[in-house]
Amino acid sequence: MEEISKSLYTLLKEIPEANVVGDTDRSIQGIVLDSRKAGPDSLFVAVRGTQADGHDFIEKALDLGASAILCEELPAVTRPGVTYVQVLDSARAMGFLASAFYGHPSQDFHLIGVTGTNGKTSVATLLFRMFRTLGYRCGLISTVQNQIEDEVIPSTHTTPDAVTLNGLLAQMRQQNCTHVFMEVSSHAVTQQRVTGLTFSGGIFTNITHDHLDFHKTFDNYIKAKKGFFDQLPRTAFALVNIDDRRGSVMVQNTAAKVETYSLQTMAAFKGKLLSETLFGMHMDLNGHEVWFRLIGRFNAYNLLAVYGAAILLGEAPEEVLSALSELQSPPGRFEQVHSANKVVGIVDYAHTPDALQNVLETINELRHGEEQIITVVGCGGNRDAEKRPKMAAIASKMSDRVYLTSDNPRHEEPQAILDQMLAGVPPLHFKKVALIPERREAIYRACAEAQPGDIVLVAGKGHETYQEVKGVKHDFDDRKVLLEAFLATGK
Template identity: 70%
Template sequence: MEAGQGKSLATLVANIEKLEITGSSDVTIQSLILDSRKVTTGSLFIALRGTQTDGHQFIATAVKAGATAILCEELPDQISSDVTYVKAADSAQVMGLIASTFYGNSSEKLTLVGVTGTNGKTSVATFLFQLFRNLGYRCGLLSTVQNQVEDEVIPSTHTTPDAIALNHLLATMLEKGCSHVFMEVSSHAVAQHRISGLHFAGGIFTNITHDHLDFHKTFDNYIKAKKGFFDQLPKSAFALVNVDDRRGSVMVQNTNARVETYSLQTLATYKGKMISDTLAGMHMEINMREVWFRVIGRFNAYNLLAVYGAAVLLGEDPEVVLTELSILKSPPGRFEQFHSADHIVGIVDYAHTPDALENVLQTITELRNGNEKVITVVGCGGNRDAEKRPKMAAIACKFSNRVILTSDNPRFEDPNDILAQMQKGVPPLDYKKTSVIEDRKEAIFTAYSEAGPGDIILIAGKGHENYQDIKGVKHHFDDKEILIEAFGNYPKS
């Protein structure tokens, strides 16, 4: 029998405080369900108050479909004598605790490390996954790009899945022999209690800049959400923070975990220094040891420091870790390079925040040898934080010889409205070097047509994504495929 099947309701709620139970807790729960259309006999239906819908509206539907129990924040007007009702102050938080127990508290049997921050989460989690596999461990990965159990890839739809899906994935990873799991922890996941009930061996903070204000409303709320992850860490865990980010120390103010630090600029447990950086690789010093890495850029120097620190904190030999790190490659869509037959360099990167875009463009600027042009193709997603749109355009103009503003994932917004907001950030002196081409494929082809030998084209914003989200429909679109089509050849290694 799989972990998570046939648990009594009494067992699931045994250690949860302040619950009101109407009906018998001596019933067997076979499944945890958020969607009332999927309810069957033996289901515990969980009524969540979401941003789009309120699950409480579907309690009657769930009861009619045969739900054995209901978790809710407000009891319905009509109570069925055949159903047990569990009332909680916060259904989402309690769901996480129940899901953890339902799936055998898998996180306690795994070495689970969470990575949070605005930028770098995917790279750090993926590097850790690759590193520990190379060190001989069976590993799981939970990331924006994909969820992975060893070589088996499970498509990802959110940075962090809901608590039920997350605990099911962890149970699956445990059943398949994984000892280590590395996961991105988004601010949404913390705010919505998706990680409630999980036991972390360590947490890593990369950096924090303006993002997701459409959800959090204020930057303060965003910071509190990130900090909430470290507030939950146990004494047995480590909290590894980037102290070059001025909010690094804020993250760990109230944590019970052991605090460790990494830095390129000041004293830290794990101290790095960049010696040289080229399109071929990066030469770095880490804790007085010099190493050459395949990945490049200052932002990756921070990522490597975080990975090195976490690996050492997990008990790995420092020399072995550095050796293995030196051969790692960037995750898909993270500063991924392509080269045309006529010596034009194309870079595809997920940079979709002002800070990430600036980091990537600064890196490109530092890598230039002479008069190479930098042509940037960039857009902004719809139904997301609109404040960053003019900032993104301004940053693109600051570091580029040529800028093409284009569509990203417009979702339910008019892409031309998004582009008009981006244009507001273009300085008057940069009007002539900036174009607006709403069709993303045409924008990429135009960038290539205007490039010459040695020039660098940055296509920013979508990275690993292979779709465009337009009015609720995901249409196939892959920046890498379009770039390769424009180049007319395959990428060189």
């Protein structure tokens, strides 16, 4: 991407409430959040984060050549020749400045944001794939990966920081994208990462307990999700799952045009699940009967959201349904691995109680007789601990055999996480539960136990290709390990 230079005076028009100390008649070559990336004529943004305060690194950024500082608190001593821009909220101001620095890229195509606890990746990815099938040039910003047409760009966050995000959107504009689909996490809304963007539409999937390590209370989590719809413009649509009891709450204060989708009640986009197997499902969408390759009631909701968004973007129903019928789930979402002797392995990203319950309900509905459901599941370290006993309780109730194991333990001790999970298992289910801290061993044990026709669910990591332990990421892909285990155990 070509180098960009913008007048600080012009950029500051985006934040007229700023208190400016110094000369604004200067060029800005880049906006940086990390002081180590500061260089000549860069603007360093001092943000107060959860782990560190950017104000502590102002001097380092200046030593590396930064010529302007965006901050909430001016240093006790200011340097001559440096411009200081003081605001009430650095993160919020950065969103507007980053958008302006890259020439407001989100205004040049249809930008659709997807938010909710579960389904964000599936809905955004399905929209991306479908609109490409319909002949459009598209961009994707998701947990799994960022993508511009065929070019894959590694993803480190569900929603990148405002500077990285606007830079990515500028690349998508440069590649003549007409539609961009992105996940919008609750962290992104709270931390102002999507501030300054112009959305053509927003989609709400559902909300259940998650990320309470960050938001502290469920009410705060709901407010974060709602905050995305609060900032949608009148020109946008807000498409919500009305079967979720908080769907209507999300759009209480939005200026956008509200539309709904549902499997249970009247809605603009109404669906009915007619039948399903391990290979797909038959649905009725607004009077059209279609066979889809996706599986499960949760995917029925995802398909409704995608269908509704496409219609609201002006596409013809028949063309949308034809394209949707050919699509498969994104990586690590109910992804199947079959053994030679007909054991079915399923890898799913389910890492919340609701998501795990949805997947296990689907599997239970699909089994025909005496097949056993063997579940391998863990919970991530240094994350919401409240869900640990809940997930173990769900797994033990809805499976015939359960192996509680490590997910990404991060800086916690795996055994301590497992003990917290085990606390949620009812006594009558103790006999079917085993604790195996080593995830590879747990998967191998599950596969060794499985008989022809049985279903082995490996939940929690999905598409991830690593396991994080004590700050180090080790190669680990549930799908590959599952295949290895089938071969090693003669399955």
